[in-house]
Amino acid sequence: MSTPLSSDIISQFLAYDFVNDEQFKTASSTWNRQLEGKSEVQKQEIETQGTVSFFNLKYGTTVKWEEALARLRGVDLPIETESQEEDPQQLSIADLQVILEGGDTSQIPNNKAIPVGLNADAPSASTAPIRKKPWEKESIATQ
Incomplete structure (x- = not known):
């Protein structure tokens, strides 16, 4: 603005x-x-x-x-309004300290809640090939 x-x-x-x-x-x-x-x-x-x-x-x-x-x-910038403002508010270190000490972390921009539990979905199957052991590599090379 x-x-x-x-x-x-x-x-x-x-x-x-x-x-x-x-x-x-x-x-x-x-x-x-x-x-x-x-x-x-x-x-x-x-x-x-x-x-x-x-x-x-x-x-x-x-x-x-x-x-x-x-x-x-020679161009005048338009006056910014709240709706035009896309960037989240930049907080100073002092502001962050006050928010953190107060315990209200919802005011911190881009702060996402980390889920408490583990992921309930089934694990994905590995697509990587099984690595050979060093002695398996050597035995193939000598044959």
């Missing part, structure tokens, strides 16, 4: 002087090696991801590369 605060951060990101930043030049050499053989769209995505990661690490921000790329292209 694009909020005024994230819009300000993206504006700061777009205004940042990456060209004269020596740390950025060093960091950008890493992802510039990945650009060979890529389409222009892929190159722009890789460069934007790297640039946003550098900016986030340097300033402790949370700019999303998709938002930055959309602003660079």
Whole structure:
């Protein structure tokens, strides 16, 4: 979701002087090696991801590369609603700790209950051939 605060951060990101930043030049050499053989769209995505990661690490921000790329292209991202959000909520370690200490593990995303009992179905038949013992292999080779 694009909020005024994230819009300000993206504006700061777009205004940042990456060209004269020596740390950025060093960091950008890493992802510039990945650009060979890529389409222009892929190159722009890789460069934007790297640039946003550098900016986030340097300033402790949370700019999303998709938002930055959309602003660079002059496209406004649609405002996300709850129904559009497919990714489960990302929980911090502190959030997980509170949930686990409270004992309500149903709030943890992708947490599935493990059945208590054994599987009641019949075991499947093995399709692998029976391995020969070392002395059986040798006796076949000497015959």
